[in-house]
Every structure is written in C-alpha cells, then in structure tokens.
Amino acid sequence: MKHMMRLLFTLLLVGMPGLVLAHAPIEGMDSFYNGVLHPVLVPAHLLAIVSAGLLIGQQGVKRMQVPLITFLLVLIGALTVTGQFDLALPESTGEMLLLSIAVLCGVLVATEMQLSLIPLMAIATVAALLVGFDSSQPELQGRAKLAILTGTGVGGFLLILYAAAAAEFANRAWQKIGIRILGSWATASAFIVLAFTFASMRDL
Amino acid sequence: MKTRNLPLLAVLLLLAVTDVSAHSAEGLAGGFLSGLMHPVLGPDHVIAMVAVGLWGAFLGRPAIWLLPIVFPMVMAFGGALGVAGVTLPAVETGIAVSAIVLGAMVAFAVRPPIWVAAVIVGAFAIFHGHAHGTELPNAANPLAYSLGFVIATGLLHLCGIAFGGLAHWPAGKVAVRAGGGLIALGGFAFLFGLA
Numbered sequence: 001m002k003h004m005m006r007l008l009f010t011l012l013l014v015g016m017p018g019l020v021l022a023h024a025p026i027e028g029m030d031s032f033y034n035g036v037l038h039p040v041l042v043p044a045h046l047l048a049i050v051s052a053g054l055l056i057g058q059q060g061v062k063r064m065q066v067p068l069i070t071f072l073l074v075l076i077g078a079l080t081v082t083g084q085f086d087l088a089l090p091e092s093t094g095e096m097l098l099l100s101i102a103v104l105c106g107v108l109v110a111t112e113m114q115l116s117l118i119p120l121m122a123i124a125t126v127a128a129l130l131v132g133f134d135s136s137q138p139e140l141q142g143r144a145k146l147a148i149l150t151g152t153g154v155g156g157f158l159l160i161l162y163a164a165a166a167a168e169f170a171n172r173a174w175q176k177i178g179i180r181i182l183g184s185w186a187t188a189s190a191f192i193v194l195a196f197t198f199a200s201m202r203d204l
Numbered sequence: 205m206k207t208r209n210l211p212l213l214a215v216l217l218l219l220a221v222t223d224v225s226a227h228s229a230e231g232l233a234g235g236f237l238s239g240l241m242h243p244v245l246g247p248d249h250v251i252a253m254v255a256v257g258l259w260g261a262f263l264g265r266p267a268i269w270l271l272p273i274v275f276p277m278v279m280a281f282g283g284a285l286g287v288a289g290v291t292l293p294a295v296e297t298g299i300a301v302s303a304i305v306l307g308a309m310v311a312f313a314v315r316p317p318i319w320v321a322a323v324i325v326g327a328f329a330i331f332h333g334h335a336h337g338t339e340l341p342n343a344a345n346p347l348a349y350s351l352g353f354v355i356a357t358g359l360l361h362l363c364g365i366a367f368g369g370l371a372h373w374p375a376g377k378v379a380v381r382a383g384g385g386l387i388a389l390g391g392f393a394f395l396f397g398l399a
Binding site for chain 2: 107194
C-alpha cells in the first residue's frame with residue numbers, strides 16, 4: 001500500500017508541470033508584466049504596432065500627436081470591452097487583420113508616404129481595435145485579468161510611442177533610410193505569413 | 205528499480221520537463237532563430253545577399269538604400285509563391301546565378317540605370333524568397349521565422365554595404381571589385397556543384 005502511494009505520488013508530481021507551465025507567456029512573472037510584454041511577444045501585434053508607429057512618427061512631431069492619442073484612447077476602450085465581455089477575435093482572423101495592417105503601414109513607411117490626419121487616425125484606430133480585441137484573456141478572472149489587460153494597454157502604447165519617436169528622431173539621411181528599411185522588413189515578414197495563412201485555409 | 209527511488213526519479217523528471225514545457229516562448233524563439241539562421245547557414249544565400257549590399261554601396265545613392273528596400277519586398281513575393289506551393293523551376297540554380305551576376309556587376313563596375321539594377325536584384329530576390337518560403341510551413345512559429353529570415357537578409361545586405369563603403373578610396377575600390385569577383389567565382393562553384 002505504501003509503495004502504491006509512492007507510485008501515485010510520483011505520477012502526480014510528473015503530471016503537474018504540464019498543468020502549470022503551459023498556459024502563460026512567461027511563468028513566474030506577474031500578470032501585469034505579462035500584459036506589458038504581450039504586444040512584444042505576439043509577433044503579429046509587434047509588427048502591426050511597430051509599423052503603425054513608424055508611419056505615424058514619419059509624419060513629424062506636429063502630425064503624430066493626434067493619431068497617438070487616438071491609438072491610446074481606442075486601445076483603452078477595446079481592452080475594456082474585451083475584459084468586460086470576453087470578446088475575442090477568432091485567432092486566425094485577428095492575426096490576418098493585424099498582418100494586413102502591418103503590410104499596409106510597412107509599404108507606406110518604405111515609400112515614406114506623407115498622409116493627412118484622417119488616414120493616420122483611421123490606421124491608429126484600426127490597429128488599436130485589433131490589438132485590443134485580439135488580447136482577450138478568458139481564462140483569467142478578477143484582479144489578474146485587470147492587471148494583464150492594463151499591462152497590455154501600457155505595453156502597446158509604449159511600443160507605438162517608441163516606434164513613432166524613433167521615426168521622428170531620425171533626422172539624418174541614413175537614419176531615415178534605416179526607418180524605410182524597417183518598413184520594408186515589416187511588409188516582407190507580414191506578407192509571407194499572410195500568404196501562408198491563405199494557403200493553409202485553401203488546403204483545409 | 206526499487207519503488208523507494210521513484211521520488212528521486214520524479215524530481216529528475218521535473219527538472220527535465222522545465223526545458224520543454226514553455227512551448228509558446230520556445231516556439232517563438234525557435235522559429236525566430238531558425239529563420240535568422242536559414243540565410244546565414246546557406247553560403248549561396250550569404251554571398252548573394254552580401255553582393256546586393258556591395259553593389260548598392262558601389263552604385264552610391266539612391267541605389268545604396270533602394271536595393272535593400274526593394275529586395276525584401278520582392279523576396280516576400282517569392283516567399284509567398286513558395287508557401288502557396290507554386291513551383292519555381294531551378295530555384296537553386298537561380299540563387300547561384302544571382303551570386304554570379306551580382307558579383308560580376310561589382311567586379312566589372314557595371315553602373316546601369318537605377319531601375320535596371322532594381323529589376324535585376326528584384327528578379328533574383330524571387331528565387332531567394334521562394335527557397336526561404338518553402339521552409340516556412342515547417343517552422344515552430346511561421347511569423348517569427350519570417351521575421352528572422354528577413355532580418356538576417358537585411359543584416360547581410362548591411363555587411364555588403366559596410367564593405368562597399370571602402371569604395372570611397374582608390375585602394376578600397378580595388379578591394380570591393382575583387383570581392384565582387386570572388387562572389388562571382390563562389391556562384392560558379394555553387395552552380396557546378398563544387399561547393
């Protein structure tokens with residue numbers, strides 16, 4: 001009987017790690033920091049936010065303020081709705097839309113396109129909505145959910161702010177070229193994965 | 205084995221499990237690293253990518269920035285063909301020929317109009333993109349893989365641009381043209397299976 005208990009205990013111990021280690025992006029880190037890192041660790045979010053930020057920053061300091069504030073407000077709203085109603089985009093749809101935004105913004109960055117305020121605000125709004133609705137955490141409740149969604153808001157806004165600042169501070173010719181090259185990289189990465197997603201859907 | 209040793213075994217197994225259970229981060233890092241290494245571990249890709257940067261630097265502005273912007277975007281088109289299962293004839297031959305042509309352009313100091321240079325580089329980018337794209341479905345995280353190989357490609361261009369910067373000096377120009385010649389020779393070696 002004692003041996004049977006030991007055997008059972010052993011099997012339980014071996015079975016436990018799969019339960020606790022598999023669900024969060026980084027174990028051992030609290031919900032808020034996991035939220036902050038969420039836009040960085042989900043490549044589709046990272047590409048969409050960074051390319052939108054580079055595009056907004058390329059427009060100069062005067063024209064970047066309103067789109068950035070729009071992004072922040074819409075992101076807060078989308079995360080609030082997501083948290084309150086557990087709304088979530090289907091995984092492949094969310095990724096495809098985010099990658100489409102990344103392709104669009106990447107092309108505009110690579111071609112150094114100057115845009116008026118309306119399209120910039122539209123891009124900021126769509127990007128924030130997609131990031132917010134694609135950051136659903138239905139498995140979490142209460143304070144943990146609030147912390148991770150707050151973290152996602154902070155992380156998402158800091159990311160777009162840093163990307164925009166990097167593009168705005170790029171005054172020398174080679175720095176501007178570097179920003180345009182980053183735009184082309186974002187477009188290339190996102191476009192290939194979009195093609196892959198379409199091909200996978202076609203094969204199903 | 206006696207059952208009294210089982211708890212010890214359990215602890216050892218627990219230690220072993222931590223390496224494989226964090227699958228989301230590992231998939232991300234693994235996908236990114238395999239993408240990053242794919243162009244770097246293929247010497248035929250390496251010499252052709254360096255040649256793009258080298259030729260861009262040799263041609264000066266605006267080619268120095270236009271070619272590294274055009275290349276990844278057209279490469280993405282080739283990659284899309286690859287993941288969509290569209291077969292492209294003689295991909296490996298195209299990659300070897302890209303090294304020969306681009307290397308020769310530098311070696312012989314060919315200075316075509318910028319649009320001609322962009323078309324030549326873009327045409328070869330399709331072959332490179334196709335080769336990377338066909339590997340994408342096997343990647344642990346396709347998007348991280350694609351980011352990795354695009355960044356690696358860009359950094360290889362940068363290596364070429366940095367070396368091409370020597371062309372500002374007369375002796376450096378000779379070194380850059382010699383580098384182009386070596387790249388072309390490397391391309392021939394890949395084409396005829398000598399490397």
